[in-house]
Amino acid sequence: MSRRLLAVSPLARRPSAAFAVPLARYSDNASSQRASPRAQALAIFASTFAGGVTAAYFLWPSEYRGAPTFNNRTLSPSHFTPVTVTASEPCGPDLKLLTLAIPPHALPSPSDASILSPVWSVFIKDDDIQVERPYTPLEGIDDQGCIKLWVKKYPKGEVGRWLHAKDVGESLELRGPLRTFPFYKGTWDEVVKISGGTGFSPFYQLLHRELLQDSARSRSTRFTLLHGSPSSAELPPPAYLQPLLKMAEEHPERLRIGLYVESQTTSPSTYHRLQTGRIDKAAIERALGLSSSSTHAWWRRLFRLDVQKPEDRDFLRKNVLVLVCGPEPYVLQSCKLVSNSHRHAG
Ligand SMILES: Cc1cc2nc3c(=O)[nH]c(=O)nc-3n(C[C@H](O)[C@H](O)[C@H](O)COP(=O)(O)OP(=O)(O)OC[C@H]3O[C@@H](n4cnc5c(N)ncnc54)[C@H](O)[C@@H]3O)c2cc1C
Numbered sequence: 568m569s570r571r572l573l574a575v576s577p578l579a580r581r582p583s584a585a586f587a588v589p590l591a592r593y594s595d596n597a598s599s600q601r602a603s604p605r606a607q608a609l610a611i612f613a614s615t616f617a618g619g620v621t622a623a624y625f626l627w628p629s630e631y632r633g634a635p636t637f638n639n640r641t642l643s644p645s646h647f648t649p650v651t652v653t654a655s656e657p658c659g660p661d662l663k664l665l666t667l668a669i670p671p672h673a674l675p676s677p678s679d680a681s682i683l684s685p686v687w688s689v690f691i692k693d694d695d696i697q698v699e700r701p702y703t704p705l706e707g708i709d710d711q712g713c714i715k716l717w718v719k720k721y722p723k724g725e726v727g728r729w730l731h732a733k734d735v736g737e738s739l740e741l742r743g744p745l746r747t748f749p750f751y752k753g754t755w756d757e758v759v760k761i762s763g764g765t766g767f768s769p770f771y772q773l774l775h776r777e778l779l780q781d782s783a784r785s786r787s788t789r790f791t792l793l794h795g796s797p798s799s800a801e802l803p804p805p806a807y808l809q810p811l812l813k814m815a816e817e818h819p820e821r822l823r824i825g826l827y828v829e830s831q832t833t834s835p836s837t838y839h840r841l842q843t844g845r846i847d848k849a850a851i852e853r854a855l856g857l858s859s860s861s862t863h864a865w866w867r868r869l870f871r872l873d874v875q876k877p878e879d880r881d882f883l884r885k886n887v888l889v890l891v892c893g894p895e896p897y898v899l900q901s902c903k904l905v906s907n908s909h910r911h912a913g
Pocket residue numbers: 592593594598603604605606607608688700701702703704716717718719720721722723724725726727728747765768893894895
């Protein structure tokens with residue numbers, strides 16, 4: 568497995584604000600040679616407007632090659648564990664929901680619960696060609712010892728296609744849990760998550776733990792999820808989207824959701840909040856609670872003043888974490904939009 572980290576800081580122009588914008592791409596040895604521009608990526612903008620310095624990290628383990636397989640040990644990033652496919656349900660074009668049962672002896676003990684803190688993923692090995700890819704359990708490990716993965720199949724994608732072809736009862740090997748990024752409860756006033764396609768999964772895992780499973784957690788944090796899918800048929804499975812929409816409806820002070828699709832292929836009434844189009848700068852500014860940049864820029868240009876609107880001042884006082892996850896071009900575009908939105912806030 569190769570690891571690429573690009574550390575760019577388009578936002579670090581204010582001495583009082585510290586930003587870390589790591590952009591990571593992970594792939595196996597073979598695909599790292601061709602450096603696919605469309606691998607899934609995740610970026611974190613961490614801003615400490617209220618003071619202090621914050622870093623955003625990717626804690627990612629080292630090489631996997633040669634990791635052994637053990638049938639009688641607890642799950643670990645350093646070896647593979649055989650698990651069984653117990654369900655494989657189509658849920659949209661080239662999308663499947665897979666359920667994998669972890670053998671009871673391999674389940675982490677309750678005293679190791681912290682290793683399952685969001686957000687984590689597992690590497691799955693395609694043993695036909697000996698490559699591995701990371702996937703994110705939507706709800707962590709459930710009471711039955713199962714994990715559920717929402718997996719996209721790409722036309723020439725190796726592991727996605729291999730996983731889609733797996734039948735119920737078949738076995739496959741995974742290693743993990745591996746920390747995708749750490750979420751420090753109580754640190755953030757606002758967490759804005761921008762996801763594309765299956766980039767939804769890490770954010771769902773976080774929201775499931777922090778809001779749905781235990782609503783007392785992260786009380787001081789407001790979450791916003793802006794999710795985009797190519798079409799309405801490719802939106803996250805309703806079983807995962809509906810509880811979030813209900814939560815957003817009942818507790819807008821804790822969760823806000825914006826859903827975007829480029830084309831509507833199912834009945835528009837499925838989700839009344841569905842918007843056609845891409846997540847744009849205006850959507851991000853609304854999510855960040857910023858004034859509209861067009862008006863703002865107009866005033867600035869006209870009077871050559873550094874006008875700072877009250878809502879922008881509020882934003883600058885808060886600890887805001889912006890997470891972006893999805894295919895790499897999507898992440899790059901979203902980072903650019905977030906960066907522009909922040910610049911306008913002053
Ligand atoms: C931490 C982490 C968690 C992840 N969790 C999930 C998850 O829960 N569910 C999930 O489906 N994926 C997830 N991914 C992405 C997954 O690891 C693979 O990158 C993805 O499944 C493609 O692998 P592949 O072997 O099928 O395709 P590859 O063999 O790597 O790629 C083959 C072809 O498909 C194209 N391709 C690959 N990825 C994309 C893409 N995202 N968009 C468009 N074209 C692409 C490539 O350009 C290439 O032409 C995650 C990635 C990371 C880093």
